[in-house]
Amino acid sequence: MKRKTKAAVKKIAGIIFCGLVYLFLFMPIVVIVTNSFNATTAKPYLTWRGFTFDWYVKLFDNNTLLTSFGVTIAIAVISTLLATAIGTLAAVGMYKYKFKGKGLIDGLLYIPVVIPEIVLGISLLTLFSNTHIPRGMLTLIFAHTTFSTPYVIFNVRARLAGYDQSIEEASMDLGANRIATFKNITLPVLAPGISGGALLAFTLSIDDVIVSYFTNGQVKTFPLKVMESIKSGVAPDVNALSTLILIGTILLVILTKSDLIKKIKALIKR
Numbered sequence: 001m002k003r004k005t006k007a008a009v010k011k012i013a014g015i016i017f018c019g020l021v022y023l024f025l026f027m028p029i030v031v032i033v034t035n036s037f038n039a040t041t042a043k044p045y046l047t048w049r050g051f052t053f054d055w056y057v058k059l060f061d062n063n064t065l066l067t068s069f070g071v072t073i074a075i076a077v078i079s080t081l082l083a084t085a086i087g088t089l090a091a092v093g094m095y096k097y098k099f100k101g102k103g104l105i106d107g108l109l110y111i112p113v114v115i116p117e118i119v120l121g122i123s124l125l126t127l128f129s130n131t132h133i134p135r136g137m138l139t140l141i142f143a144h145t146t147f148s149t150p151y152v153i154f155n156v157r158a159r160l161a162g163y164d165q166s167i168e169e170a171s172m173d174l175g176a177n178r179i180a181t182f183k184n185i186t187l188p189v190l191a192p193g194i195s196g197g198a199l200l201a202f203t204l205s206i207d208d209v210i211v212s213y214f215t216n217g218q219v220k221t222f223p224l225k226v227m228e229s230i231k232s233g234v235a236p237d238v239n240a241l242s243t244l245i246l247i248g249t250i251l252l253v254i255l256t257k258s259d260l261i262k263k264i265k266a267l268i269k270r
Helices: 002-035 054-059 063-096 102-108 117-130 137-160 166-173 178-207 210-215 222-232 236-269
Strands: none
Touching: 002 236, 054 236, 063 102, 063 137, 063 178, 063 222, 063 236, 117 137, 117 210, 137 178, 137 210, 166 178, 178 222, 210 222, 222 236
16 A cells, blocks of 8 residues: 555656646746737736737737848748758768868867857857958858857767668669769768758757847847847737747647658558
8 A cells, every 4th residue: 555655646746746847848938828919018918908919910010020030030041051051061071081180170069069159159259350241141140050050960970870881882883973872872861860950950040149149230130139128028019929930830840740650651551
């Protein structure tokens, strides 16, 4: 009986602990979504005054906020493409070839990951100032590509850990050149690592505040716009846009998962 009682207590304690963890993680999201439908205009509008869609309607009249979101998406897409291309080629090259300074380069890849973001932001600001590069979209793209590339390299390199180079040799023995082999053999094998690194780079770019703050110039991204609004209280239309972003993210995950499930079922049928 004592063992059963202890097991029951442990089970209940585990459920309570997990519930508190999930509450801690998702309560801020619940607050944002709830306030996007809250009719109150009082700040910080923690009191429920009624249900309304007014903030979603007013969102599309807020050109400044929508422009900042568009800038964020554009920077994220361009920097992700650049980081994915550079990171993939770098990971493959470092895996296949041995050269002097390889260990040093490998160690330097961790610097953008481990150093505080404020240090990276100040370093990039100093670089742009000394090279007389005007801050704006170009510097933001460069900065986001800089801190995103190592994550792509790490993801692709993890995929390369179990990679069998003999399949490339077999491809070239059958008449394919290096470019065709890389396109038809190497890339499909590395696709999960590349896509994972790209998604991580995209997420980091959209979410970045500190590095963008030092390198933005007069260009305002969505996170910077939200940070500015904190001084006077987050506007309800910001909550509305955040909710739409959350819904879009959930739909993207569902579509990705459903596509993955279909592929798994197709492989099983084979």
